Amino acid sequence: MRKLFLAAALAALPAVASAQYGDLFVWGQVRYTGAWDPYPGVHAEVLKFLNEVTSVLEAPERRAVTLQSPELFSIPFLVLTGKQAPPTLSEEEAGRLRDYLTSGGFLWISDASGVAGSPFDAWVRKTLRGVLPDTDLRPLGSDHVLFRTFFLIRRIGGRAMVSGSLEGVDWGGKTVVVYSRNDLLGAWAKDPLGGYLYECVPGGEAQRMDARKLTLNILMYALTGSYKADAVHQPFILDKLRSGLP
Amino acid sequence: MGFGLALDSGSLEWAAAGAAALGYALLWPSLRRLPRPVAALRAAAAALLVLVLLKPVVHTLEQRSVKPRIAVLVDQGPGMQAVDDTGISRLSRAARWLVSHRAALESRAEVNLFAASGGARRLSWEDLAGLRPSPGVLEPAAVFSDVVNSGLPVSRVWLFSDGAFAPGAALSGGGSTHGAFKDGGPRAAAGGAALDSLSAPLDAFGVGPQRELPSVAVTEADSPDFVFLHSRFAVSAAVEVSGVAGRELRLRLLQDERTLSEKTFRVERPFEVFRATFPVSADGLGRQSFRFAASLADRKAEKSLKASRAFRIEVIRQKYRIMYLAGRPSMEYSHLRAQLKGDPNHELVSFVILRNPEDFSPVPDNELSLIPFPATEIFVDTLPQFDLFILENFAFHQFQLPAAYLENLKRFVSRGGALLVIGGSQAFTKGGYRGSPLEEVFPVALVPQSDDFIPGLFKPAVAAPKHPFLQMADTPEVSLGLWNSLPALDGYTRFSEVRPGATVLLAHPAEKTASGAPLPVVAVREFGRGKVMLVGTDSTWRWKLGGGLDWKLSSFYGKFWSRAVQYLTGSLELPKVKFSPLPDRMPAREPAVLALHVFDEHFRPVSGAELDLRVVWTVPGGAQRSPAVFESEPGVFQVELSRLAEGTHRVRAIARYRGQPWGEDSAEFRWEGGRGDLTLNRRGLKDLASRRGGKYSDLHQVDLNAALAALPPSRREQGVGSRRNLWSWPGWLWLIAGLLLWEWLLRRRRGWL
Numbered sequence: 001m002r003k004l005f006l007a008a009a010l011a012a013l014p015a016v017a018s019a020q021y022g023d024l025f026v027w028g029q030v031r032y033t034g035a036w037d038p039y040p041g042v043h044a045e046v047l048k049f050l051n052e053v054t055s056v057l058e059a060p061e062r063r064a065v066t067l068q069s070p071e072l073f074s075i076p077f078l079v080l081t082g083k084q085a086p087p088t089l090s091e092e093e094a095g096r097l098r099d100y101l102t103s104g105g106f107l108w109i110s111d112a113s114g115v116a117g118s119p120f121d122a123w124v125r126k127t128l129r130g131v132l133p134d135t136d137l138r139p140l141g142s143d144h145v146l147f148r149t150f151f152l153i154r155r156i157g158g159r160a161m162v163s164g165s166l167e168g169v170d171w172g173g174k175t176v177v178v179y180s181r182n183d184l185l186g187a188w189a190k191d192p193l194g195g196y197l198y199e200c201v202p203g204g205e206a207q208r209m210d211a212r213k214l215t216l217n218i219l220m221y222a223l224t225g226s227y228k229a230d231a232v233h234q235p236f237i238l239d240k241l242r243s244g245l246p
Numbered sequence: 247m248g249f250g251l252a253l254d255s256g257s258l259e260w261a262a263a264g265a266a267a268l269g270y271a272l273l274w275p276s277l278r279r280l281p282r283p284v285a286a287l288r289a290a291a292a293a294l295l296v297l298v299l300l301k302p303v304v305h306t307l308e309q310r311s312v313k314p315r316i317a318v319l320v321d322q323g324p325g326m327q328a329v330d331d332t333g334i335s336r337l338s339r340a341a342r343w344l345v346s347h348r349a350a351l352e353s354r355a356e357v358n359l360f361a362a363s364g365g366a367r368r369l370s371w372e373d374l375a376g377l378r379p380s381p382g383v384l385e386p387a388a389v390f391s392d393v394v395n396s397g398l399p400v401s402r403v404w405l406f407s408d409g410a411f412a413p414g415a416a417l418s419g420g421g422s423t424h425g426a427f428k429d430g431g432p433r434a435a436a437g438g439a440a441l442d443s444l445s446a447p448l449d450a451f452g453v454g455p456q457r458e459l460p461s462v463a464v465t466e467a468d469s470p471d472f473v474f475l476h477s478r479f480a481v482s483a484a485v486e487v488s489g490v491a492g493r494e495l496r497l498r499l500l501q502d503e504r505t506l507s508e509k510t511f512r513v514e515r516p517f518e519v520f521r522a523t524f525p526v527s528a529d530g531l532g533r534q535s536f537r538f539a540a541s542l543a544d545r546k547a548e549k550s551l552k553a554s555r556a557f558r559i560e561v562i563r564q565k566y567r568i569m570y571l572a573g574r575p576s577m578e579y580s581h582l583r584a585q586l587k588g589d590p591n592h593e594l595v596s597f598v599i600l601r602n603p604e605d606f607s608p609v610p611d612n613e614l615s616l617i618p619f620p621a622t623e624i625f626v627d628t629l630p631q632f633d634l635f636i637l638e639n640f641a642f643h644q645f646q647l648p649a650a651y652l653e654n655l656k657r658f659v660s661r662g663g664a665l666l667v668i669g670g671s672q673a674f675t676k677g678g679y680r681g682s683p684l685e686e687v688f689p690v691a692l693v694p695q696s697d698d699f700i701p702g703l704f705k706p707a708v709a710a711p712k713h714p715f716l717q718m719a720d721t722p723e724v725s726l727g728l729w730n731s732l733p734a735l736d737g738y739t740r741f742s743e744v745r746p747g748a749t750v751l752l753a754h755p756a757e758k759t760a761s762g763a764p765l766p767v768v769a770v771r772e773f774g775r776g777k778v779m780l781v782g783t784d785s786t787w788r789w790k791l792g793g794g795l796d797w798k799l800s801s802f803y804g805k806f807w808s809r810a811v812q813y814l815t816g817s818l819e820l821p822k823v824k825f826s827p828l829p830d831r832m833p834a835r836e837p838a839v840l841a842l843h844v845f846d847e848h849f850r851p852v853s854g855a856e857l858d859l860r861v862v863w864t865v866p867g868g869a870q871r872s873p874a875v876f877e878s879e880p881g882v883f884q885v886e887l888s889r890l891a892e893g894t895h896r897v898r899a900i901a902r903y904r905g906q907p908w909g910e911d912s913a914e915f916r917w918e919g920g921r922g923d924l925t926l927n928r929r930g931l932k933d934l935a936s937r938r939g940g941k942y943s944d945l946h947q948v949d950l951n952a953a954l955a956a957l958p959p960s961r962r963e964q965g966v967g968s969r970r971n972l973w974s975w976p977g978w979l980w981l982i983a984g985l986l987l988w989e990w991l992l993r994r995r996r997g998w999l
Contacts, residue, residue: 022701022737023576023639023670023784055574055602057671073791074733076577096794103794104581104787104803148615150600174584213609223575224598225584228615232595236617243612 025050025223027062028075030107032086037064038112039189043079046188046215053216054150056223067093072100077222081110081185085123089130098131101169101176106222114160114183124179132169137179139165145229146175148237149220150213157210158182159198166214174225178218187211254301254971263299266292281998287989291982298978305969311960314401316355317393317446318344319362320369320377321407326453327379328408332946336453339945340406341374347950354954358398362405366392383837384411386441386934394443401958403448405934406945409927441938448938449953454926456946460489464538464555465519465929467827471843472560473528482523483538483555486929490551491516494543499524501536510543519929528561531662531816557827566815569632570596571624573640573672578784582638582668585790585807592811595632597624602644625651629658633815639670639784643678652684659687660774664814669739670784671699689748689769689780690741693760698741703734706752706767713751715770715813718805719906728802733792738767739782747771770813777814812847822846823901823909837874837886840913842899844881851881858902861885866893873897890917 027043030036043062050056065071065078067089078100080086089097101107111120128137140146146166147153156164162181169177187208189197200207228237255263270292277285326337334342344351344359348371351357359369364382366389384407393403441448466484473479487495490513497520498508511520528534536559541552568586572579579598586594600616601607607614625647629635635655642652659665665687667673676699679685680692692698708729711722719725729752738754743761748771753764770779790803812818826841844852844859854877863873863885874886885897898912932942941956943949992998 022699023578024701025576052606053601053608054605055599056576057574073795074736074788076581076787076791099794100791103792103800104790105794150615151609152613152615173588209608213613220575220600223577223580224600225580226587227583227596227598230596232597233615233617237615240612240615 021059024057024059025219026059026075026077028078029062029064030078030080031064031066032082034086035082035084036086038081038083039185041190042185042188045190046185046219049212050216050219054220056219067096067100072096073103073105076105077219078105078107079110079185080107081112082120083111083113083118085119088123089127094127094131101132102171105176107177108218108222109177109179110183110185111162111179111181112183112186114158114162114186116162116181121181128169128177128179132171132177135169135171137167137169137177140168140175140178144168144175145226146178146217146221148228148233149217149224151217152237152240153210153214153217155207155210156180156182157187157200157203157207157212157214158184159186159200159208159211161202161207175221178221180214180218182211184211184215184218188215248307250305250307250966252303252305254303254973255299259299259301263296266296266299281996283992284989284998287985287992291985291989294978294982294985298973298982301971301973303969303971303973306967307964308967309962310965312963313354313356313960314958315358315398316351316402316404316957317358317360317396317398317400319360319366319389319393319403319405319407320344320374321384321405321410321453322361322363322377322380323384323407323410324379324381325383325408325410328454330455331457335379336408337377337379340451340453341377343945343948344374344406345371350950350954354960355401355957358396358400360389360393362389362407364388366390366396368396386411390441390444400446402446402940402956403444403938404451404953405448405931406451406453407931408453409450409930411927411930441934444938446938447940447956448935449940449956450931450935450942451948452926452928452931452942452944454928454944456944460551462487462490462495462540462542462551462553464540464553467538467555467557469536469557469559469827471824471826472562472845474564475528475531475561477528477564478525479528479559480523480525481536481538481557481559482521483540484929485520485522485538485540485553486517487513487520488517490542495520496541496543497522498539499526499536500539501526501534503537506536517928528559531561531563532819533821534559534561555827558824560821560824562817563633563815565591565593566634566811567593567632568595568634568636568811569624569629570594570636570638571640572596572598572638573644573670573677574599574602576639576670576784577787578668578670579638581787581790581803582636582807585804586811589808589811595628599640619645621645621647621651625654629654629663632658632663634664634666634811636666636668637673638668639673639677641672641677642682642684644672649682652679652682656683656687656773659776659778662775664776664816665773665778666810666814667778667780668784669699669737669780669782671737673784674698674739674741687773687778689745689750689771689778690759690766691743691745693740693742695740699737699739700757701737703736704738704754704756705730705732705734707755707764709750709753709764709766713749714818715809716751717907718802718809721907728798731796732799732802733788733795735767735783735788736785737783738765741766741782744769745771777816779810779814808847817847821909821911822852822903823899823911825897825899825911825913828913828915837888838890838895838915838917840885840887840897841878842875842883842885842911844883844901844903844908846903851879852901852903852908853880854883856904857908858905859883860900862898862900863887864896864898866891866895892917 027047047058051058063075065075109124111118113120125137156166160183167179168175186198187200191197277288320340327335329335332339359374360366361369361377362384363380364385463486464483465486469481470479483497485495485497493513495511495513496508499506506526507524509522535556537554537556539554570583575598583596586592635658675692676696685692708716708726710716711726717725718728741759743759744750744763744766748769750764750766750769752768754767757765759765767782770777793800793802809818822845824843844857846852859875861873861875863871865871875883878884894914894916896912896914898910900910901908935942
């Protein structure tokens with residue numbers, strides 16, 4: 001069934017690519033040779049949640065692009081995910097990704113393997129060193145604004161608890177790459193009947209909820225930047241954090 | 247009278263004497279065995295030889311009187327060729343005065359004459375009579391330095407001058423060339439140091455008109471080039487008055503012919519300088535014109551006894567305080583907020599609606615980082631504190647806010663605030679603005695349909711290519727090329743019509759308004775005292791991302807929004823290139839110096855390395871020249887004009903900063919040649935004299951006896967009267983020969999062979 005879903009999504013791509021969205025949020029996803037889309041319908045789940053919970057208006061379709069695509073520079077939010085290592089980027093691809101990130105683009109990388117030290121993880125670290133050699137992939141501190149862009153995040157969720165933190169690459173005072181290793185998108189994946197495809201281990205549904213909240217915060221970070229770090233928010237946020245919940 | 251004995255021997259004589267003594271000492275063992283009379287005679291001959299070798303002299307000592315030494319500096323600058331009311335040039339007058347008093351001077355002091363201009367040159371009395379003015383103006387730093395380095399220990403310095411110092415040694419503020427060594431930059435610093443190195447007091451003798459014509463002149467107007475809005479600052483003036491003793495002087499500060507403040511002074515002496523400082527409040531933005539007006543207070547005051555001096559001050563904002571309210575999170579919000587936040591000249595407060603009232607919440611409120619929407623604070627309480635209000639895709643009706651809030655926003659604009667409205671699907675009609683008080687402020691009228699926002703790619707066309715806001719590059723052609731090479735935007739708003747007085751800057755390439763005009767994408771208008779800009783799309787982030795594809799566009803997005811803020815807050819039009827105020831009539835001294843100030847976009851001084859400055863000087867008759875220009879300090883450029891012709895001169899400066907046209911300014915002044923009505927810079931000479939503990943006098947009023955009395959008295963010292971060289975007496979040789987002969991005869995006689 002999942003294969004069928006993937007095929008349907010791929011067939012829809014040409015039509016999606018030519019559509020325009022005005023001021024709507026567009027889920028962009030990096031397409032590469034290999035299993036670039038381990039959870040084909042998951043973006044719809046995320047966008048539905050985004051629509052229900054926030055004021056963001058989203059385009060229902062995602063836009064999948066290669067790094068060589070002319071459309072790359074018209075999609076400011078990109079997801080790159082996989083379970084296996086993608087092919088090594090060519091020099092041109094690495095250059096275009098560098099230009100994309102340094103001119104305002106945002107990339108969320110999600111390791112869908114659910115295991116530590118995966119080939120995908122090794123590829124990410126090696127690739128980012130080549131794309132942005134002057135910066136490092138570093139863990140995001142618990143005080144990073146991403147953890148309060150919408151939900152007040154105290155725990156990192158995901159399908160599998162591989163890491164207790166997110167990592168990121170900063171450029172020009174902003175985190176332009178966010179890297180999650182806990183298979184956040186896997187926690188959203190559903191079967192055609194609406195049931196979740198995978199257990200979240202070891203935390204169960206609470207861990208899944210943490211994954212959903214963190215996913216949404218990543219999207220909101222791309223859309224609001226350091227907004228929640230403004231001084232006007234701090235007394236409210238600190239009050240809520242001090243309340244001890246959840 | 248006394249006598250003294252001394253040795254006149256040099257090193258050679260001392261060496262010879264030493265060698266003789268040493269030779270005698272070496273022979274001493276053999277001499278000891280000789281009979282005593284023989285040894286004594288030989289020792290006496292040797293001692294006499296050593297004494298003669300040391301060249302003894304005897305002199306008489308006498309008491310005598312030593313006169314103090316004065317250095318007399320005669321200004322040879324071009325201003326000294328002026329013929330005053332005496333019929334001869336100033337230089338000739340100074341020379342004649344000195345020659346006529348030569349006997350009195352030399353009876354009291356040892357006089358050392360110097361011609362002073364670009365340096366100090368020793369003169370004889372004969373040279374003085376033939377001294378002619380030089381083209382170089384008097385440079386105190388070089389002159390005093392030369393006097394100090396001449397090695398003559400002087401007791402006093404006398405300077406004969408009209409006070410026309412080199413420009414750098416004069417006051418810099420207001421372009422005045424009066425005064426000495428005050429805030430004059432490097433030259434003044436050097437002059438001050440040289441002056442300090444003069445250990446002797448300095449008396450200044452002013453050479454100028456003898457007759458004190460009644461006059462009033464505003465010689466100085468000191469003001470900041472720019473000040474921050476709502477700040478208080480001070481402006482000061484110096485007024486020279488002469489020939490009006492016993493009357494009252496009134497000095498007024500006017501702004502746009504409205505008197506802000508005034509002060510009255512009682513004139514007590516024939517010549518006086520009055521200084522006054524006025525506090526001013528910077529209440530208006532932009533270029534503010536002021537004027538000092540000086541006149542005699544009585545109504546019968548002659549017209550000639552009025553003077554004024556105008557000056558301008560740019561009033562700018564210290565920081566642009568910006569309120570940014572966005573209707574929902576978006577890429578436009580994310581990028582524009584980062585852009586505004588990253589500019590240190592912006593003080594940004596932003597709010598974005600993260601959740602609408604109808605949105606579902608999966609968690610308790612204390613798990614959300616949300617805060618209550620502070621609508622009253624934004625639209626009422628804090629609104630006056632901001633310079634710019636940005637509304638991006640904000641659906642006003644969604645929050646059931648009172649229409650008075652929009653009325654308040656309209657009032658904010660009419661009173662001078664700036665409004666930027668950025669499009670989106672709920673930015674205009676759908677957001678509830680049609681028919682609202684705020685719609686009156688917009689450069690456009692809204693369509694009745696709520697679906698006024700149309701998704702779709704388009705490249706906006708430049709509709710007002712000459713508008714300063716759209717000048718994004720060096721030339722209009724390059725700028726237009728940049729506009730045409732931008733990535734497409736996505737989504738535009740339909741409007742009913744463009745309001746009269748509004749300017750459409752960018753338009754949709756195909757779509758029209760309901761009235762058939764090109765559909766505005768970016769439009770501006772002025773409303774009351776404020777400005778409004780409308781951007782009918784919220785997809786300008788595409789320009790930023792597109793910069794990754796084309797390096798020429800990499801800074802376009804930032805520049806666009808930076809200029810938008812500058813345009814809306816009025817700073818885009820503020821001149822960044824500006825001449826310092828000039829007096830109505832320039833003093834006839836060469837070179838005439840104009841100070842040009844160049845600022846960057848944040849009104850910081852611009853470094854000359856990044857500036858391409860072209861200065862065109864139009865002389866009377868219309869010919870154009872390129873004057874000498876040098877950077878005296880960061881952002882300040884001295885324009886020096888030499889070989890001035892009588893008449894009106896115009897100087898125009900055109901600046902390009904970092905390769906871009908930056909601005910221009912022009913100045914005009916009247917120059918009058920070396921005629922007999924040139925002012926005498928008494929104040930500058932007085933400053934100079936008082937700083938060195940001396941006095942100032944007009945030459946025609948000099949009390950020579952008093953001036954000579956200020957010299958230290960001649961001192962008595964003991965000196966050598968006559969001297970006799972004892973060593974040159976030939977008898978010494980005979981004496982030595984006699985001693986040696988005596989010794990020989992004694993040995994022969996006594997048989998001590």
